[in-house]
Amino acid sequence: MKKLILMNPGPVNVTDKVRDAQLKGDLCHREPEFSDLMGSIRKKLLQAFEIEQEYSAILITGSGTAAMEMAISSCLSPNRSILIIQNGVYGERISKMADVYKMDKHLLSYNWGETLKIAEIEQILKQNASIEVIAMVHHETTTGLLNPLPKVALLAKQYDKRLVVDCISSLGGDTINFKQYPIDFVVGTANKCIHGLPGVSFVLHRKMDFPRIKDIPSRSVYLDLIEHLKAQEIGDSLFTPAVQAHYALDTALDELLEETVCGRIKRYRKVAGNLREGFKEIGLEFLIPEDQQSNCLTALKISNGISYDWLHDKLKENGFIIYAGQGLFNRKIFRIANMGNIQDEEFALCLKILKECFAKA
Numbered sequence: 534m535k536k537l538i539l540m541n542p543g544p545v546n547v548t549d550k551v552r553d554a555q556l557k558g559d560l561c562h563r564e565p566e567f568s569d570l571m572g573s574i575r576k577k578l579l580q581a582f583e584i585e586q587e588y589s590a591i592l593i594t595g596s597g598t599a600a601m602e603m604a605i606s607s608c609l610s611p612n613r614s615i616l617i618i619q620n621g622v623y624g625e626r627i628s629k630m631a632d633v634y635k636m637d638k639h640l641l642s643y644n645w646g647e648t649l650k651i652a653e654i655e656q657i658l659k660q661n662a663s664i665e666v667i668a669m670v671h672h673e674t675t676t677g678l679l680n681p682l683p684k685v686a687l688l689a690k691q692y693d694k695r696l697v698v699d700c701i702s703s704l705g706g707d708t709i710n711f712k713q714y715p716i717d718f719v720v721g722t723a724n725k726c727i728h729g730l731p732g733v734s735f736v737l738h739r740k741m742d743f744p745r746i747k748d749i750p751s752r753s754v755y756l757d758l759i760e761h762l763k764a765q766e767i768g769d770s771l772f773t774p775a776v777q778a779h780y781a782l783d784t785a786l787d788e789l790l791e792e793t794v795c796g797r798i799k800r801y802r803k804v805a806g807n808l809r810e811g812f813k814e815i816g817l818e819f820l821i822p823e824d825q826q827s828n829c830l831t832a833l834k835i836s837n838g839i840s841y842d843w844l845h846d847k848l849k850e851n852g853f854i855i856y857a858g859q860g861l862f863n864r865k866i867f868r869i870a871n872m873g874n875i876q877d878e879e880f881a882l883c884l885k886i887l888k889e890c891f892a893k894a
């Protein structure tokens with residue numbers, strides 16, 4: 534297949550080394566080699582984010598949603614409630630999870646792309662002592678908006694609430710200051726800013742919170758975080774894992790450790806900045822104000838009577854995959870992510886083709 538440059542927000546282009554790692558050989562997950570592989574990934578994740586003392590990594594075979602659902606289904610004590618803050622598709626998905634598990638839920642719902650109102654979050658915390666957990670999305674990939682995680686985390690600390698954050702599209706690409714504002718459950722996946730392949734995701738859980746959750750009655754068989762943690766601590770895997778995706782993730786983490794998380798975030802920020810300068814030169818309009826955008830994705834309004842499908846197909850003919858708007862933004866915006874192993878000249882070529890498309894229109 535012809536190489537495609539994936540400017541969608543995951544799965545991302547990976548290096549040859551990560552792709553080739555899948556071919557390391559067939560392996561039974563009950564053998565010590567798999568225990569070592571799992572142990573290596575769990576250790577490297579914590580090393581990369583410099584949280585070895587404070588966190589445990591729990592792996593799950595599945596996409597990011599599986600890891601998110603593992604965190605949500607395992608985080609809330611009986612007879613307590615969860616506050617969900619939503620302003621996009623992925624916040625709404627958390628809310629659906631809470632409904633499926635019949636959790637007592639408080640919902641702070643904002644329009645897609647709207648900034649969270651910290652005073653409103655504080656008010657709801659003040660009024661509802663039953664709230665035990667706050668759940669939110671860091672980078673809402675629906676719009677490219679980076680939600681104000683430090684402010685919510687400070688509130689969580691002040692009001693002694695546990696915090697679950699979907700960092701699926703920000704971990705490794707945008708700053709998360711684990712030391713300044715501890716998050717109890719950080720949810721991530723292999724195939725976005727970590728530069729691995731689809732099939733394995735994870736939760737980074739704050740060890741201090743373990744005594745609280747260890748006796749919460751299980752709400753799921755496959756997604757029971759405590760059971761996965763207990764098994765992984767002794768080198769076991771509860772179910773059949775995506776072995777080859779684990780090989781790829783281990784290699785991707787070597788590359789992340791070499792680049793460092795700070796280095797990668799800096800590079801993403803620079804690349805996103807260059808792309809955004811290019812978008813402005815073309816005359817494209819941002820959906821989200823520049824100072825609220827993540828480092829990882831830009832949502833652009835579709836203008837000049839151009840149809841998304843035409844734009845998508847023109848770019849695809851030239852080897853680039855862009856991403857449509859979801860739901861109410863369908864056909865109104867398009868999204869360009871800058872995650873993964875993409876070279877500067879490939880970003881420059883994408884801008885050139887976009888410019889030609891809009892000039893033609």
Ligand SMILES: Cc1ncc(COP(=O)(O)O)c(C=O)c1O
Nearest residue numbers: 596597598623672674699701702
């Ligand atoms: C913020 C966020 N959360 C959750 C998901 C769902 O991840 P997955 O499709 O891997 O289940 C995505 C996917 O793009 C995402 O961007």
